[in-house]
Amino acid sequence: MILDGIHYATGEGLRLHIRDGRIAGIESVESKPSWPYIAPGFVDVQVNGYGGQDFNDPELTVEKVRQVVLPMDRDGVTASCPTLTTHSFELMHHAIETIAQACDEDPEVARRVAGVHVEGPYLSEEDGPRGAHPRKHIRAPDWDEFQKWQEASGSRIAILTLAPEYDEVVPFIRQVVDSGVVVSIGHTAASPDQVKAAVDAGASMSTHLGNGAHGEIRRHPNYIWEQLADDRLVASLIVDGHHLPASVVKSFVRGKHPSRCVVVSDITGLGGMPPGRYQTQALGDVEVLDDGRLVVGGQRQFLAGAALPIHVAIANLIRFAAVSLDEAIQMASIRPSEIVGFPVTRLEVGCTANVIRFDLPDLATNEPITIRENVIAGERVYSQE
Ligand SMILES: [Zn+2]
Structure with a gap:
């Protein structure tokens, strides 16, 4: 297979030769005005569901x-x-076991799964930080329980999101990190000292920083500033235009530095569903609003999850945070791969050919990029034509 395009980082014309699932050769060529950009595909480390189906089922x-x-x-x-x-x-055990079984039985699924993310149940029970996680299932960290899930997953759990304000959380975090799992801080009401203790114990990520938080908090100090300032934490951000205002995205990206940010969709099975109130297994009582926001049922303030795929973040990052296309791709593809230990695709000979071709929109609009083509392990799995 041969793919022509404009290199997402250098802006130069390029021809990729793909053989046996890998990038086998790269030529520098003169680009044509009609060519799309070419880049590594997106690696989304937070996907709850899609197209009417959730994993929590x-x-x-x-x-x-x-x-x-x-x-x-x-x-x-x-x-x-x-x-x-x-x-x-x-x-949760059933869902994790079934995902593992799907990876074992279906190579199409296996090559698309970069790891399993367990978000909860060791989260804050306070309204706001808890988001749409059902209060009755919120509980304190439990190593035996987590080990049973890790066993059921075939050691595929790559990220555990927790709130670090529980007693005994420090040794728990050490144990989880020592077992090779990324501990990410999220849905938390922790004090700055508790955040710091968690990072000292090995926590290395913040889950959707700025969301899963109180509607109103003390101006400073608080758990957002503390995580923002700690260079040992990579922040995941939902940059769908609804979860964080543009000024917050820009401040977070500048405060953390683009190299310490990743984007996630946090997309749920309700993505793309018509407006209305839904009782779901995964999220409980939620409502899809006319503008596409997904909120906790009966109010308008707390979002319950997202309904837009990760590719919408690329143009938004450029618009909101004034990053380069190169930096946006790093945040949506390369850094997330590194975090979960998934083989990183770069546009280099020998890398797995997980590549996409896309067009940038007019940045004065709020349109997303247009995906023209998706190639996974050297096989064309989506084409716009
Ligand atoms: Zn969440």
């Missing part, structure tokens, strides 16, 4: 896992982390 099957994972090809996603949210031990 008591009747999750191998086929349903496939129904979530494969359709994201059209969004330029080449790998993602199925994300389980707070629920009973049994439901």
